[in-house]
Amino acid sequence: MIVALAHERIEGPSADAETVVLIGSLGSDRSMWNPQIAALSAAVHVLAVDLRGHGRSPVPPGPYSVAELAEDVVALLDSLEVNRVHLVGLSLGGAVSQWLAIHRPERVRTLTLLCTSAKFGEPAQWLDRAAAVRAAGTASLADAVLERWFTPELAARDADLVERHRRMIADTSDEGYAACCEALSEWDSRSDLNRITAPTLVIAGRQDPSTTPEDLKIIADGVTGSTFRVLDPAAHLANVEQAGPVTAAVAAHIGSDAYTVGRAAAHDAGMTVRRSVLGDAHVDRSIAGRTEFTAPFQDFITRTAWGDIWNRPGLDHHTRRLLTLAILTAVGNQHELDMHIRAALRAGLAPDELAEVFLHTAVYAGVPNSNSAFALANAAIAETESGTS
Numbered sequence: 001m002i003v004a005l006a007h008e009r010i011e012g013p014s015a016d017a018e019t020v021v022l023i024g025s026l027g028s029d030r031s032m033w034n035p036q037i038a039a040l041s042a043a044v045h046v047l048a049v050d051l052r053g054h055g056r057s058p059v060p061p062g063p064y065s066v067a068e069l070a071e072d073v074v075a076l077l078d079s080l081e082v083n084r085v086h087l088v089g090l091s092l093g094g095a096v097s098q099w100l101a102i103h104r105p106e107r108v109r110t111l112t113l114l115c116t117s118a119k120f121g122e123p124a125q126w127l128d129r130a131a132a133v134r135a136a137g138t139a140s141l142a143d144a145v146l147e148r149w150f151t152p153e154l155a156a157r158d159a160d161l162v163e164r165h166r167r168m169i170a171d172t173s174d175e176g177y178a179a180c181c182e183a184l185s186e187w188d189s190r191s192d193l194n195r196i197t198a199p200t201l202v203i204a205g206r207q208d209p210s211t212t213p214e215d216l217k218i219i220a221d222g223v224t225g226s227t228f229r230v231l232d233p234a235a236h237l238a239n240v241e242q243a244g245p246v247t248a249a250v251a252a253h254i255g256s257d258a259y260t261v262g263r264a265a266a267h268d269a270g271m272t273v274r275r276s277v278l279g280d281a282h283v284d285r286s287i288a289g290r291t292e293f294t295a296p297f298q299d300f301i302t303r304t305a306w307g308d309i310w311n312r313p314g315l316d317h318h319t320r321r322l323l324t325l326a327i328l329t330a331v332g333n334q335h336e337l338d339m340h341i342r343a344a345l346r347a348g349l350a351p352d353e354l355a356e357v358f359l360h361t362a363v364y365a366g367v368p369n370s371n372s373a374f375a376l377a378n379a380a381i382a383e384t385e386s387g388t389s
């Protein structure tokens with residue numbers, strides 16, 4: 001029985017643009033592709049799907065098979081009158097994508113396989129997980145799954161991101177999740193990989209404990225002419241942890257304008273960090289105040305300051321906040337300093353920590369600028385405490 005999949009279709013730059021289909025992992029919904037969706041839509045139509053049993057798609061009783069999950073995708077393409085697509089699949093979505101490339105090659109322009117496998121370990125582990133989910137629910141698995149989805153460094157750096165994905169896992173239907181575990185327990189494409197003829201890009205996460213670089217290498221070796229890349233650092237959800245590089249790699253693989261897509265991807269990544277550091281209200285105000293004249297500058301800082309530098313894994317956001325406060329104090333830029341003081345307080349930075357930053361800066365950059373910083377912080381703290389900030 002085919003089910004009608006919930007999906008989101010984002011129009012590309014022109015009606016005749018090609019379509020990329022994004023198919024996600026066990027326990028995800030289509031929002032796991034948010035780091036890619038807007039950026040790719042600069043070049044192609046984007047169709048992000050919820051597999052059956054996931055997101056808003058129907059949840060027929062299990063067990064499911066990968067073939068059934070894949071036939072749902074074909075039915076969706078038929079209903080949208082989309083013929084040939086670029087397939088991008090991660091993990092379970094990668095198994096579905098392999099199935100389509102093997103059994104429906106006429107529908108596949110290119111194939112990108114992320115953090116997936118030709119065989120996912122031993123069946124018993126999946127049948128045990130299916131039983132555990134049916135007994136205790138998806139929320140009971142969330143902590144363990146998140147440890148495999150993101151590296152500890154990313155998890156420490158971005159608690160909001162981890163929380164969003166925790167909700168995604170917990171919101172997945174118990175029966176849908178369990179039935180997809182049963183699909184994974186039977187999946188074995190090893191003897192069929194040589195039937196894949198679509199140009200294939202295979203991407204692994206160096207720190208992925210679920211589908212290791214060795215698992216992905218087996219696929220790359222089995223698909224003639226494929227390209228193999230390992231991203232570092234990245235665990236199982238490499239498209240999130242390495243959002244920009246994955247988007248750029250997909251764009252290049254599907255033959256899109258990598259420059260346009262790359263800039264759009266950097267903008268998206270930057271907007272996510274900017275919102276997490278400065279808060280939604282501030283960013284919404286700034287976007288509302290954007291004019292045709294200021295838009296190029298807004299785009300520039302979003303892509304570079306936020307999408308690139310703030311996004312680097314070498315320092316966490318807390319450390320970068322303290323550095324930013326110290327530097328703005330030292331150079332005496334009161335407007336920016338005020339903004340970062342208020343953002344820091346909203347994010348829960350203690351006034352005592354602010355005082356330490358300004359005292360420290362006074363030693364190395366001079367008392368007058370720290371004096372001004374104390375005055376700004378004093379006002380911001382008072383407004384925060386009185387609720388008028």
Ligand SMILES: O=C(O)CCC(=O)CC(=O)O
Binds near residue numbers: 210
């Ligand atoms: O639960 C995990 O950490 C990995 C599950 C898996 O490999 C299948 C998937 O993510 O689709």
